[in-house]
Amino acid sequence: MIKSGNTVWHHATVTRADRERLNGHRSVIVWFTGLSGSGKSTLAHAVEERLYELGCRAFVFDGDNVRHGLCADLGFSLHDREENIRRIGEMTKLFLEAGMIALTAFISPFAKDRRRVRELAGDAEFIEVYCRCPIEICEQRDTKGHYRRARKGEIPEFTGISSPYEVPENPALIIPTGEAPLDACVNQVVSCLRQRGVIAPAGNL
Numbered sequence: 446m447i448k449s450g451n452t453v454w455h456h457a458t459v460t461r462a463d464r465e466r467l468n469g470h471r472s473v474i475v476w477f478t479g480l481s482g483s484g485k486s487t488l489a490h491a492v493e494e495r496l497y498e499l500g501c502r503a504f505v506f507d508g509d510n511v512r513h514g515l516c517a518d519l520g521f522s523l524h525d526r527e528e529n530i531r532r533i534g535e536m537t538k539l540f541l542e543a544g545m546i547a548l549t550a551f552i553s554p555f556a557k558d559r560r561r562v563r564e565l566a567g568d569a570e571f572i573e574v575y576c577r578c579p580i581e582i583c584e585q586r587d588t589k590g591h592y593r594r595a596r597k598g599e600i601p602e603f604t605g606i607s608s609p610y611e612v613p614e615n616p617a618l619i620i621p622t623g624e625a626p627l628d629a630c631v632n633q634v635v636s637c638l639r640q641r642g643v644i645a646p647a648g649n650l
Contacts, residue, residue: 457542464544468502471643472544474537474566475634478553478613479576480605481591482583484622484630485550488576491631493548499635501644503546506533521602527558534562541570546643554610572641573616574634578623580605 465471475492477485489505496503512519516532519525530553540547553559563571583605584592595603602608618637620630638644 461542461544464542468544470501470546470645472541472546473570473572473638473641473643474541474547474549474562475572475574475638476553476559476562477548477550477574477576478559478616479578479622480580480583480610481552481603482586483576483578484586484627485552485576487627488574488620488622488630488634489548489550491627492634495631495635496546496644499644501546502544503548504540506537506547506549506551523602527555530558530562534565537562538565541566546638552604552610554604554608556611556613559613572618572637573613574618574620575613575616576622577619578621582623 461472475489477489479485486505486507489507493503493505512529516529519529530551533549533551537547537549559573563573587593591600591603592606594600595606598607600607604610618633620633622630635644639646
């Protein structure tokens with residue numbers, strides 16, 4: 446990517462710390478990753494709903510939704526997948542500056558792409574959550590028929606079938622979305638946010 450030499454970063458007078466104080470919580474990126482059908486979007490939106498009930502400002506970047514607008518020009522080649530995650534990383538970094546909790550739900554199969562977002566955001570601000578789910582269960586949940594089409598060769602470079610998924614080596618959380626109830630998964634994420642001081646302890650919100 447070539448950057449223009451005619452742009453200068455403008456420093457706002459209202460700081461990220463100011464916005465965090467107004468919001469009553471720290472800003473972080475919670476990065477849900479896993480196979481298609483592993484429950485990333487379902488979990489991310491359920492966590493968003495719980496945070497809303499707790500009075501926190503959070504927003505979900507959903508893989509399909511982002512491709513309707515911000516990344517509508519991208520396909521699913523290796524280069525386009527990398528660019529897709531790069532754009533999301535830049536967008537979620539802006540949400541950090543806004544003092545919000547950014548929740549993402551992307552397969553993001555390659556470790557180098559996830560690592561690039563972590564480096565962009567900062568290690569303390571990037572919470573990687575691996576949604577662990579056997580591919581057999583992911584296929585059972587596949588209402589869109591993507592796995593069936595991928596096994597027929599109709600979808601090239603499909604993660605888990607004809608393209609690899611690189612399991613996170615040291616995620617903040619490993620959530621067994623293939624077997625655990627949704628509410629228990631949400632509790633696990635919220636507890637992590639409390640333990641890290643992102644949101645206030647239970648009873649203080």
